[in-house]
Amino acid sequence: MPTPFHVFLDVDGGGWHPAAWRRSRVSPDAVFSPARLKEFAVTAQAQGLTGLTFEDSTLPDPRNPRGHLDAVQRAAFLAGTTDTIGLLPVAATTYSEPFHVAAQIASLDHSSAGRAGWIATTSTPAVARTVDLPVLDDPQAELTDVVGAVRRLWDSWEDDAVVRDVATGRYVDRDRLHHVDVVATNFSVKGPLTVPRPPQGQPVVAAHERDLLDPGVVDVVLTGSERTRRSAGGPLVVLEVEFALDTAAASGAQRVEALDADAPAPARDRLRWTGSGEGFARYLSGLAGSVDGVRLHAAVLDEDLRTLLRTTFPALRVARLLQPPAAGATLRTTLGRPRPVNQFATA
Numbered sequence: 001m002p003t004p005f006h007v008f009l010d011v012d013g014g015g016w017h018p019a020a021w022r023r024s025r026v027s028p029d030a031v032f033s034p035a036r037l038k039e040f041a042v043t044a045q046a047q048g049l050t051g052l053t054f055e056d057s058t059l060p061d062p063r064n065p066r067g068h069l070d071a072v073q074r075a076a077f078l079a080g081t082t083d084t085i086g087l088l089p090v091a092a093t094t095y096s097e098p099f100h101v102a103a104q105i106a107s108l109d110h111s112s113a114g115r116a117g118w119i120a121t122t123s124t125p126a127v128a129r130t131v132d133l134p135v136l137d138d139p140q141a142e143l144t145d146v147v148g149a150v151r152r153l154w155d156s157w158e159d160d161a162v163v164r165d166v167a168t169g170r171y172v173d174r175d176r177l178h179h180v181d182v183v184a185t186n187f188s189v190k191g192p193l194t195v196p197r198p199p200q201g202q203p204v205v206a207a208h209e210r211d212l213l214d215p216g217v218v219d220v221v222l223t224g225s226e227r228t229r230r231s232a233g234g235p236l237v238v239l240e241v242e243f244a245l246d247t248a249a250a251s252g253a254q255r256v257e258a259l260d261a262d263a264p265a266p267a268r269d270r271l272r273w274t275g276s277g278e279g280f281a282r283y284l285s286g287l288a289g290s291v292d293g294v295r296l297h298a299a300v301l302d303e304d305l306r307t308l309l310r311t312t313f314p315a316l317r318v319a320r321l322l323q324p325p326a327a328g329a330t331l332r333t334t335l336g337r338p339r340p341v342n343q344f345a346t347a
Contacts, residue, residue, distance in 0.1 A: 003288065003289060004292070004293075004323065004335075004336060005284075005287075005288045005292070005293055005321040005322075005323075006050040006051070006236070006238065006292060006293030006294075006334075006335065007049045007050055007284075007293060007294055007296065007316070007321075007322060008049065008050055008051045008052070008053050008086075008088070008238065008293065008294070008295040008296065009040075009044050009049055009051075009052055009053070009295075009296050009298075010052075010053045010054070010055060010295060010296065010297045010298075011037065011040045011041070011044070011052050011053070011054065011301065012053075012054055012055035012056075012071075013031050013032065013055075013301075014031050014300060014301060014302070015297070015298045015299050015300040015301045015302075015304070016242045016265070016268075016297040016298065016299055017244075017256070017259045017260075017263075017265050017299045017300065018259075018262075018263040018264075018265055018266075019259040019260075019262035019263040020259070020299060020300045020301070022262055023259070023300045023302065023303060024300065024301070024302050025302045026302075032069050032074075034077060037074060037077065037078065038077075038078065038081050040052075040301065040305070041078045041081060041082050041085065042081065042082070043305070043309070044085060045082050045083075045084055045085040045324075047309065047313050047322065047324075048313075048317070048322045048323060048324030048325075049085060049322070049324075050085070050086055050293065050325060050331075050334055050335070051085055051086030051087065051088050051115075051117065051331065052075075052078070052085060052086070052087055052088065053088045053089070053090070053119060053295060054071035054072075054074050054075055054087075054088070054089040054090060055071065055090050056070065056071035056072075056089065056090040056091065056092070057092075057127070058092075058095075058123075058127050058130045058131065059124075059126055059127060059130060071089035071090050071091065072089045072091060072104045072105070072108060074089065075087040075088070075089040075108055075112075075116070076107070076108050076111060079108060079111040079112035079115070080111065082112075082115075083113075083327070084115075084324065084325045084326070084327060084329070085115065085325065086115045086116075086117055086204070086325070086331040086334065087108065087112055087115055087116055087117065088116075088117030088118065088119050088204070088206060088331075089105075089108070089117075089118070089119065090119040090121055091104070091105070091118060091119070091120065091121075092120075092121045092122065092123045092127070093120050093121065093122065093123075093139075093142055093143045093146035093147070094122050094123035094127065094128075094136055094139045094142050094143070095123055095127060095128065095131050095133050096146070097187070098146045098149040098150050098153070098182075098187060098189050099153065099189050099191075099193070101118070101146070101150055102149075102150040102153040102154060102193055102195075103153075103193060103194055103195050105118045105150070105198075105203050106153075106154060106193065106195040106196075106197075106198045106203070107195055108203070109198035109199055109200055109203045110195070110196075110198060110199060113199060113328075113330075114198070114199035114200045114330030114331065114332070115330060115331045116198065116200070116203040116204070116331065117203055117204035117205070117206060117220075117331055118150075118203055118204070118205050118206070119206045119207065119222070120143055120146070120147055120205060120206070120207045120211070120218070121143075121207065121208065121211060122139035122140060122142070122143055122211045123139065136186060139211070140211055140212065140213045141185070141213060142184075142185070142186060143207065143211055143212070143213075144212075144213050144214060144217055145182075145184040145185065145186075145187070146184075146187075147205060147207075147217045147218065148182070148217065149180075149182040149184065149187075149189045150205075151202055151205075151340075151343075152180045152182060152189075152191070152343070153180055153189065153191050153192070153193040154193065154197060154198055154201070154202045154203070155178070155197065155201075155202070155340075155342045155343045155344050156177065156178045156179075156180045156191040156192035156193050156197075156344065157176070157177060157178075157192060157193065157195075157196045157197040158173075158176035158177075158178075158197065158342050158344065158345055159197055159201070159342060159345075160173070160176060161173050161176035161177055161196060161197070162196050177192045178191070178192060178344040179191060179192065180192060180193075197342065199330060200330045200331065200332045200339060201332075201339045201340045201341075201342065202340045203331070204219045204220060204331050204332055204335060204337065205217070205218045205219050205220070206218055206219065206220035206221070206222055206238070207220075207221065207222065208221075208222040208223070208224075208240075208269065209221050209222065209223045209225075209228060210269055215231075215234060215235055216234065216235070218235050219235050219236065219332075219335070219337050220235055220236045220237075220238055220292075220335070221234075221235045221236070221237050221238070222238050222240055222295060223237060223238070223239055223240065223291075224239070224240045224268070224269035224270045224271060225239075226239065226271065226287070226290065226291070228291070229290070229291075230291070230292060236292040236293065236335060236336075236337075237291045237292050238291065238292060238293045238294060238295050239271065239287060239291045239293070239294045239295070240268075240269070240270040240271065240294075240295050240297070241270060241271045241272075241273055241294050241295070241296055241297065242268070242270045242271070242272050242273075242296075242297040242298075242299065243272070243273045243274065243280060243296065243297070243298065243299065243304065244256045244259075244272075244273075244274045244298075244299035244300075244304065245274070245275070245276065245277050245280060245303075245304050245307040245308070245311075245312075246274075246275060246276045246277070246307070247303060247307060251274070251275075252273075252274030252275055252276075252299075253274045253275075255274075255299060255300070255303075256274060256299060259299065259300075270297065276311070277307040277308065277310065277311025277312045277315075278311050278312070278315060280308075280311075280312050281311065281312045281313075281315035281316055281319075282315075284312070284316060284321070285315075285316065285319050285321060288319075288321055296308075
C-alpha cells in the first residue's frame with residue numbers, strides 16, 4: 001500500500017476568496033445554511049476525504065457579509081450527519097478560555113465517536129479590541145500554554161473514571177478524577193474538566209507553523225511552504241493550498257482575476273494553484289511522499305468542488321492516494337497517530 005496521503009477540505013462560507021459569495025448557488029443569507037453545509041460534508045465523505053475544516057474569527061469577514069456561525073457548532077452539527085470523516089474546527093487560543101475550549105472539543109469528540117480535531121490559532125491585535133482585552137505580547141507562547149492546559153484537562157478523567165454503578169448509585173470513581181491547576185502568564189485553570197476523557201484520549205491538535213514555538217505540542221503542522229518536511233517522530237505535515245480550477249466558462253486564472261475585480265484577496269501563508277482539474281491531480285500526486293497531506297481551500301466552493309468531483313478526485317483514487325477512512329476508525333487512527341496514554345493514570 002502507498003504511504004497514506006490525507007486530503008482535508010475547508011468548507012467555510014463561499015470559498016477562500018472574499019468575493020466567493022457572489023458566485024455561490026445560494027443567496028448570501030444561505031451561505032451558512034445547515035442544508036448546504038450538510039451537502040458539502042456528505043459529498044466530501046463519499047469521496048473518501050480525511051477531514052473537513054471550519055475557519056472562524058471574532059472579526060467581521062468580508063467573505064461572509066451576513067455573518068457566520070461558530071466553527072465548533074458547525075462541526076458539532078455534522079457529527080451526527082457523518083460517520084467516517086474527521087471534523088476539525090478552528091478555535092483561537094489567544095483570548096479564549098482554555099477550559100471552555102477543552103470542554104467544547106471533548107464534547108465534539110464524544111458526539112462524533114472519536115473524529116474530532118482542533119485547529120489552534122493565534123489572534124491578531126484587532127481581535128483584542130472586539131473582546132475588550134489587552135493585546136498580548138507573545139501569542140505564540142500563549143498558544144503553547146493553552147494547548148498544554150487543554151491536554152491536561154482532557155486527561156483529568158482517566159479512561160475508566162465513569163463506572164455507572166446503578167446498584168450503588170455511583171457514577172464516577174473519584175480516585176480516577178484528577179485536579180488540574182495550571183497557572184500561566186495570562187490565565188489560570190482549575191480542573192477536572194466537566195466532560196469525561198474523549199474517545200481518542202486527546203483529540204487531534206493542529207496548528208500553523210507560523211504560530212508555533214514548538215511543533216512538538218501538536219499532532220499536525222499546517223504549512224504554506226513545500227520545503228517543510230516531517231521530522232522523525234514529529235507531527236504530520238499538511239500543506240495549505242488555495243486553488244481555482246478551470247471551468248467551461250473561464251480558466252482558473254481568469255476566475256481569480258474576475259473575483260479580484262470585485263474584492264481583492266488578501267495575501268495568506270498558503271500556496272495558490274490555478275489550472276485544470278487533471279493538472280491539479282498531478283500536482284497533488286507529486287506532493288505525496290514530501291508531505292503527509294493537503295488542506296484544500298476552494299476559491300468558490302460551489303464551482304471548484306464540481307470540478308474536483310469530476311476530474312481531480314477520480315485521478316487521485318486511480319493513483320491510490322485518496323483512501324477513505326475505515327468505518328469506525330477515529331481520526332487519530334486514520335492519521336496513524338497513537339492514542340496518548342493518560343498522564344495522570346494510576347497503576
